[in-house]
Amino acid sequence: xxxxxxxxxxxxxxxxxxxxxxxxxxxxxxxxxxxxxxxxxxxxxxxxxxxxxxxxxxxxxxxxxxxxxxxxxxxxxxxxxxxxxxxxxxxxxxxxxxxxxxxxxxxxxxxxxxxxxxxxxxxxxxxxxxxxxxxxxxxxxxxxxxxxxxxxxxxxxxxxxxxxxxxxxxxxxxxxxxxxxxxxxxxxxxxxxxxxxxxxxxx
Amino acid sequence: xxxxxxxxxxxxxxxxxxxxxxxxxxxxxxxxxxxxxxxxxxxxxxxxxxxxxxxxxxxxxxxxxxxxxxxxxxxxxxxxxxxxxxxxxxxxxxxxxxxxxxxxxxxxxxxxxxxx
Numbered sequence: 001x002x003x004x005x006x007x008x009x010x011x012x013x014x015x016x017x018x019x020x021x022x023x024x025x026x027x028x029x030x031x032x033x034x035x036x037x038x039x040x041x042x043x044x045x046x047x048x049x050x051x052x053x054x055x056x057x058x059x060x061x062x063x064x065x066x067x068x069x070x071x072x073x074x075x076x077x078x079x080x081x082x083x084x085x086x087x088x089x090x091x092x093x094x095x096x097x098x099x100x101x102x103x104x105x106x107x108x109x110x111x112x113x114x115x116x117x118x119x120x121x122x123x124x125x126x127x128x129x130x131x132x133x134x135x136x137x138x139x140x141x142x143x144x145x146x147x148x149x150x151x152x153x154x155x156x157x158x159x160x161x162x163x164x165x166x167x168x169x170x171x172x173x174x175x176x177x178x179x180x181x182x183x184x185x186x187x188x189x190x191x192x193x194x195x196x197x198x199x200x201x202x203x
Numbered sequence: 204x205x206x207x208x209x210x211x212x213x214x215x216x217x218x219x220x221x222x223x224x225x226x227x228x229x230x231x232x233x234x235x236x237x238x239x240x241x242x243x244x245x246x247x248x249x250x251x252x253x254x255x256x257x258x259x260x261x262x263x264x265x266x267x268x269x270x271x272x273x274x275x276x277x278x279x280x281x282x283x284x285x286x287x288x289x290x291x292x293x294x295x296x297x298x299x300x301x302x303x304x305x306x307x308x309x310x311x312x313x314x315x316x317x318x319x
Contacts, residue, residue, distance in 0.1 A: 007210065008217040011226075017211055028292040032299030039303030040310065047314025068249050075245065078281055079238045086234075089227055090219055166214030183281045187274050194248060194270035202252040202259045202266075 009091045013172035020173035027177045031184050038188050041140040042195060049200070051132035058133070058200025061121050067197045070113050071189065077106035078186040081179040088175060093167045096175060100159055103182060107152045114145045137196065144192055147185050154178050237280035244273045 010016040015024060049058065080102040087095030118138070126134045155178050162171045219227070248266040251257050257265075279285040284293055 007213045007215050009215045009219055011219065011223045013215060019211075025291055028295045032295040035296065035299035036302050036306060039306040043307040043310025044314060046307065046311045050315070064249060064253055068245075071245055071249075072242070075238070075241060078277070079234070082234045082238075082281055086227055086231055089223070091215060091217070165212075168214055169211040172215075180282055183277060186281075187277050190245075190270050190273050190277065193245075194266050198248060198252045198266050199263055202262050 007169060009167075011089070013088065013167065013169060014176035015173070017169050017173070020169065020176075023173045023177055027180055031180070034184060034188075038140075038143070038191075041136075041143055042191065045136040045140045045196065048132040048136040052134075053131040055130035055134055056121075056124055056126050058137075058196075061124055061126060062197050062200050064197070064201060066113065066117060067193055070110055070117075071193050073106050073110045073113070074186050074189050077103045077110065078183055080106060081182045085176060085179055088167060088172060091167065096167065097159055097163065100155055100175070103179075104152050104155050104159070107148055107155075107182070111145060111148050111152065114141070114148070118142075141192060141196065144185070144188055147188070151178070151182050151185055154181065234280060237276055241273055241276060244269045244276075 013020075015021050080099050084096050084099035084103065087093075087099055118141075126137075128135055128138050158171070158174055158178055162174075165171060248269045251262045251265055278296065283289070284296070
């Protein structure tokens with residue numbers, strides 16, 4: 001009886017069960033939907049970014065150093081989540097939890113900087129209702145920030161819930177899918193720093 | 204795949220095989236090289252905007268190209284779309300991109316140029 005409750009580690013524990021495979025496939029469908037959601041927000045921002053009325057415009061507000069630091073933090077958090085998955089495939093559960101915690105901490109730092117940034121912009125006179133540029137900017141970047149916040153909450157929940165269970169065929173797909181979500185947040189940020197910040201400053 | 208006697212809630216034990224270990228070591232290298240390349244692309248994009256030497260007529264298309272390259276790298280290296288058996292995953296994300304492009308283009312035209 002005791003032998004039945006021991007599973008040996010497969011090469012890809014996240015796809016070893018039908019449930020895991022379905023989660024993996026379904027999650028990519030969800031990411032497709034997210035892509036279109038962000039496309040509509042990007043389109044709106046690009047259409048409205050010139051409409052600043054009397055409020056401040058992008059080139060008066062944005063500062064490259066802060067955006068560069070935020071970008072590097074988010075990119076590094078993507079790498080730590082890659083390390084988490086490699087640890088998982090090695091069967092190193094403690095390593096998985098440690099790298100996931102590092103990812104959450106980096107994500108929280110990013111979110112803190114984004115909140116600081118928004119507070120700064122409001123002090124410079126750009127509110128949500130100041131101009132069409134303000135509304136579309138806060139909606140686009142704010143939706144991304146909300147995704148970061150949701151990702152942090154999601155991964156933290158996983159870490160707390162499975163802190164003692166060890167790696168199982170049930171939680172491996174859950175960690176894997178959460179990491180995919182985290183990478184997707186980083187993918188969206190690549191377009192945000194290029195289209196919103198760099199294009200806002202450079203022309 | 205849920206065979207008889209398989210308990211998905213049991214902790215996984217045992218070491219990965221030698222083959223898996225080798226694969227993971229190779230994977231680690233790929234990921235680190237990919238990460239280095241992404242850092243490079245990001246830095247290039249920031250420099251091309253920060254520098255006064257580069258005209259914005261060149262810098263804007265250049266950073267958009269860099270962004271597209273970096274996103275493809277992220278999808279295929281960090282998110283493993285290049286691995287075997289990911290056909291449907293590829294179809295889903297590229298279908299989304301196919302819808303996203305006219306979405307962005309039409310919103311830019313309707314809001315930015317036509318206005319109402």
